[in-house]
Amino acid sequence: MSKVVSARQALEHIADGATVGILGSGGGVCEPTYLLKQLGEYYKETGAPRDLTLLHANGIGDKDTYGTDALAIEGLVKRDIAGHWAMAPKMAQLALDEKIEAYNLPQGVISQMYGTIASHKPGVITKTGLHTFIDPRLEGGRMNKRTTEDIVRVIELDGEEWLFYPNQKIDVALVRGTTADEHGNITYEEEASRLDGVSLAQAARNSGGIVIAQVKYLAEGGTLDPKDVVIPGIYVDYIVVDKDQKQTCITNYDAALAGNVRSPKSAFEKLPLDAKKVVARRAAKELPMDSVINLGVGMPAGVAAVAAENGYIDRLNFTVEQGAIGGVPVGGIIFGVSYCPDALIDQTLQFNFYDGGGLDAAFLGVAQVDSHGNVNSSKTGRMLSGCGGAINISQNAKKVVFCGTFTAKGLKETVADGKLTIVQEGAIKKFVMDADQITFSGKYALETKQPVLYVTERAVFELTEQGVCLKEIAPGVDLERDILGQMDFRPLIADDLKLMEAALFTE
Numbered sequence: 001m002s003k004v005v006s007a008r009q010a011l012e013h014i015a016d017g018a019t020v021g022i023l024g025s026g027g028g029v030c031e032p033t034y035l036l037k038q039l040g041e042y043y044k045e046t047g048a049p050r051d052l053t054l055l056h057a058n059g060i061g062d063k064d065t066y067g068t069d070a071l072a073i074e075g076l077v078k079r080d081i082a083g084h085w086a087m088a089p090k091m092a093q094l095a096l097d098e099k100i101e102a103y104n105l106p107q108g109v110i111s112q113m114y115g116t117i118a119s120h121k122p123g124v125i126t127k128t129g130l131h132t133f134i135d136p137r138l139e140g141g142r143m144n145k146r147t148t149e150d151i152v153r154v155i156e157l158d159g160e161e162w163l164f165y166p167n168q169k170i171d172v173a174l175v176r177g178t179t180a181d182e183h184g185n186i187t188y189e190e191e192a193s194r195l196d197g198v199s200l201a202q203a204a205r206n207s208g209g210i211v212i213a214q215v216k217y218l219a220e221g222g223t224l225d226p227k228d229v230v231i232p233g234i235y236v237d238y239i240v241v242d243k244d245q246k247q248t249c250i251t252n253y254d255a256a257l258a259g260n261v262r263s264p265k266s267a268f269e270k271l272p273l274d275a276k277k278v279v280a281r282r283a284a285k286e287l288p289m290d291s292v293i294n295l296g297v298g299m300p301a302g303v304a305a306v307a308a309e310n311g312y313i314d315r316l317n318f319t320v321e322q323g324a325i326g327g328v329p330v331g332g333i334i335f336g337v338s339y340c341p342d343a344l345i346d347q348t349l350q351f352n353f354y355d356g357g358g359l360d361a362a363f364l365g366v367a368q369v370d371s372h373g374n375v376n377s378s379k380t381g382r383m384l385s386g387c388g389g390a391i392n393i394s395q396n397a398k399k400v401v402f403c404g405t406f407t408a409k410g411l412k413e414t415v416a417d418g419k420l421t422i423v424q425e426g427a428i429k430k431f432v433m434d435a436d437q438i439t440f441s442g443k444y445a446l447e448t449k450q451p452v453l454y455v456t457e458r459a460v461f462e463l464t465e466q467g468v469c470l471k472e473i474a475p476g477v478d479l480e481r482d483i484l485g486q487m488d489f490r491p492l493i494a495d496d497l498k499l500m501e502a503a504l505f506t507e
Helices: 007-011 034-045 089-096 109-120 197-206 275-284 299-309 348-356 392-396 442-447 479-486
Strands: 019-024 050-054 076-082 101-104 123-126 153-157 162-167 172-176 177-183 210-215 217-219 229-231 236-240 290-296 318-321 361-365 368-370 400-403 412-416 419-424 452-455 460-464 467-473 492-499
Touching: 007 034, 007 236, 019 452, 034 210, 034 492, 076 089, 109 197, 109 348, 109 392, 172 197, 177 210, 197 210, 197 229, 217 236, 275 299, 275 412, 275 452, 290 299, 290 400, 299 318, 299 361, 348 392, 361 392, 361 460, 442 460, 467 479
Parallel strands: 019 050, 019 172, 050 076, 076 101, 172 210, 177 217, 210 236, 290 318, 290 361, 361 400, 400 452, 467 492
Antiparallel strands: 123 162, 153 162, 412 419, 452 460, 460 467
């Protein structure tokens, strides 16, 4: 029998109550968009399948028409175990409204779990998540009141604490590539990332489940170069062709994102001089040359632009957790890919390297910093974002630099002539007494002697044994009014408090 079928023919094999593992990353990267939309339509028409559990390492969607929002229908989904939530606001709303069970586990842990499922090991044992909201002694990764089952446990090995994440059985895997031959062998020539499609397919196969693959092109059996095959056909049960498949939600196909061409460095845009560029410039001073670095989503992406503008980007090895090594990470909705990468490896392998301390430095975003040095980047008020890869990255990097503006919502500032001018203060304070959720544990960082900095456009702080310490302030700001007066706690102030360099605030 041919493996090539219609979407409906493939989706008929998903039973009520099944656990569905989904490949993909934000912005439609490696996302089986057509399959997800067809599954949502199939449920609306037939009322089946019901009560699915979704499992996906990455946030999947573009905050609009892509991703798991196609499945955000009451009755279709019972539980969503996600590495990130912000890319699918409709699904997040179901969680906030207590309509589904909702978990957030570290992106790297879910990705590694595919391997433990495939190899029939009991689960993932790691220190990643200790003392954060993933720790069952805090929230256990549960994102609402409806979610009660513990799926993370604390265990002790040789006198040390670890977290144990038991395996989740996968009944169906929805994966994607560029081309499949008639035997199901899949290549990735137009993809901007490999992600963890192989691990996910193996996990479903060895769980007794099925693998449904979406591709753009169909080739004759035996015509694909075996060295180009990413997902072998022995893992794949059904192939669905979507001739309109896009590389990402904003690119039909960009050869530079797929690593198939090299673009001139002049193609990288220069950042305008504003508060965000000040943060990127100051953070960039913490870059160790000839090092391996991770840049988080949002403001930290500006660090690469600063390095390119100042001519030392060739001295740095930027990586992103989705598997890109080298090149320049892309910000915005398609974060997770890089222009002109040197290599694209499996996401699971990238996290193995990260967890073992392979990162020399990590630059990550921040929503809140509290008096204990904890950072929240996963949940504030009614906004449910999730941790993504931040916990794997921040806990295991040799040094971590958190980047963000000092306040939020309505903040207006001008940067010129070597100083910062605050035109309108932000309505939301980011430096709070206690964070709404602990995505990064200051206590754990101190235990592991990890250097931690918090860089903003008007102040730089450092985590010390005595507490959060103010080390630098921006020229043009008032210490009491613009810094201490906008914090819910009083930090330590360094005896040698310095002004941030005027060059950071100058064209």
